[in-house]
Amino acid sequence: PSGSEPATKIVINLERLQQLPADKVGPxxxxxxxxQSQRGDYNGKVLSIRAEDLRSLAIIYDKTPGELTDQLIDWGVLPPEARPHRVD
Ligand code: C2E
Ligand code: C2E
Ligand code: C2E
Known part of the structure; x- marks a missing residue:
C-alpha cells in the first residue's frame, strides 16, 4: 500500500532470510x-542496517521504502514492530 511508511530501525532476521527462495530475496x-563482509560481522542471527540501505534496496526492488518495509514484514525478515505507527 502506498500509505505505508518505511521502517526506522532495520534489524534483518538472517535465519529467516536463508529460508526464503533466492528468486525472491536474492538481491x-x-x-x-x-x-556482513564489510563489517567482518558473520556470527549474528540478526543484522542491523542503515536506513539509507533500505532506500537503496527499495530502488532495487522497484518499491517505495514503505512498500519494501511491508514486503519484508510479510516475508518475516523484519518483525511486525518494524512498521512505524501510521498517522492515517
Ligand atoms: P539491540 O540493538 O536491541 O540489539 C540486540 C542484540 O541483537 C545485540 O546484542 C546483538 O546480539 C544483536 N544484533 C543487533 N544488530 C546486530 C548486527 O548488526 N550484527 C550482529 N552480529 N548482531 C546484532 P548485543 O550485541 O549484546 O547488544 C546489546 C545492546 O547494546 C543493543 O541492543 C544496543 O542497545 C546496544 N548496542 C550494541 N551495539 C551497538 C551499536 O553499535 N550501536 C548502538 N547505538 N547500540 C549498540
Ligand atoms: P564507514 O562508513 O567509513 O564507517 C567506518 C566505521 O564507522 C564503521 O566500521 C563503524 O565502526 C562506524 N560507523 C559508521 N556508521 C555507523 C553507524 O551508523 N553505527 C555504528 N554503530 N557504527 C558506525 P565498520 O563497521 O567496520 O564498517 C566498515 C565499512 O563497511 C564502513 O565504512 C562502510 O563503508 C561499510 N559498511 C558497514 N556497515 C554498513 C552498512 O550497514 N551499510 C552500508 N551502506 N555500508 C556499511
Ligand atoms: P546505531 O549504531 O544505534 O546508530 C543509530 C543512528 O545514529 C544511525 O542510523 C545513524 O543515523 C547515526 N549514527 C551512528 N553512528 C554514526 C556515524 O559514525 N556516522 C554517522 N553519520 N551517523 C551515525 P542508521 O544509519 O540508520 O544505522 C542503523 C543501525 O545500523 C546502527 O544503529 C548500527 O546498528 C547499524 N550500522 C549502520 N552503519 C554501520 C556500520 O558502518 N558499522 C556497523 N557495525 N553498524 C552499522
Missing part, C-alpha cells in the same frame, strides 16, 4: 552478505 541476501 537482499547479497546486500546483507556484502554488509
Amino acid at each position: 537482499l541476501a547479497r546486500y546483507a552478505a556484502a554488509i
